[in-house]
Amino acid sequence: MILADKIIELRKKNGWSQEDLAEKMDVSRQSISKWESAQSVPDMNRILKLSQVFSVSTDFLLKDDLDVDPVSENAPLPVDSDIAARPVSMEEATSFLKDKDLSSRKIALGVMLCILSPIAIVLLSSAQEAGLIGLTEFQATGFGLLAIFLLVGPAVALFVTTGLRMSKYEYMEKENIETSYGVDGMVRERREQYRRTFTTQLVTGIVLCVVSVLPIFVTMILAGEEGSKNSFTFAIPVAVLLALVAIGVLLIVRSSIVWGSFQQLLEEGDYSRANKEESKRYELLTTIYWCAVTAGFLAFSFITQRWDRSWIVWPVAGVTYGLVIAIAKSLRKKD
Secondary structure: OOHHHHHHHHHHHOOOOHHHHHHHHOOOHHHHHHHHOOOOEOOHHHHHHHHHHHOOOHHHHHOOOOOOOOOOOOOOOOEOOOOOOEEEOHHHHHHHHHHHHHHHHHHHHHHHHHHHOOHHHHHHHHHHHOOOOOOOHHHHHHHHHHHHHHHHHHHHHHHHHHHHHHHHHOHHHHOOEEEOOOHHHHHHHHHHHHHHHHHHHHHHHHHHHHHOOHHHHHHHHHHHHHHOOOHHHHHHHHHHHHHHHHHHHHHHHHHHHHHHHHHHHHOOHHHOHHHHHHHHHOHHHHHHHHHHHHHHHHHHHHHHOOHHHHOOHHHHHHHHHHHHHHHHHHHHHHO
16 A cells, blocks of 8 residues: 555544644645645655654555555656745735736726727728718727727726736746645635636626627628628627627636636646646747737737727637647647
């Protein structure tokens, strides 16, 4: 029997939960979970303390009758070390969740404002072209651009202030963390309470994005060939499309950020220790990619003045980004 199995058996024999044992060992519940799942092994000081807590000898804990390591036949298990991970107290974890919830609202609102910003120029340009308003083409474009900047400006302010506020927690995305006793249970409880809201908002947001094209199809059917000649006929469904996408993305961004805050503290999903190490390798590539996308978006928009179409760059860039990272990982493995 290997050490992991012995810890499980002795803990259950004493009627202790993982948190009970964590408290006695003065470590986090995450450490106990990793020991029991054979993801890591306690260092020598922890072994000595385990022997005292369980009232068994160190020989009993360290000697096993298995010929092959069940996790890896050749690679040794990493030694668990609290020094290698940054500690997170209950107070800090609670503050992080509160700030993350507030930032999710601001970022989601900022993204929604950016998506809504082209609506004015779409409607004004189309109405001017159809002769429905007494503005010149230059004036219609000017008012439309003014509306864009009036919406994008506050959005950028929200992004900057939120980024500055959350910068103190940046280590949670990049460094290994070790939560204090009780934090893990608190986070899991909050996550379960939020699960239904997360699912509802995520599904609703995705559905809104998918059905946002329906107004255009309906207009095509009802307007017919004659109606299609009037540019304003399709400006309205495009505006509705952008509004639906804005609301859908707001729900998706809001719920995903809150859900991600739980994952960060639990070091699960995209924030697992393995994924953190993986992300560090592609940090430079990510920065270059999104800077290039932003520069391309602004250049195309200002040169062509087609702000009503250039927004499509962002969803396309999001999908392409996943492909770029996948290719980079594939090339790295070949090396």
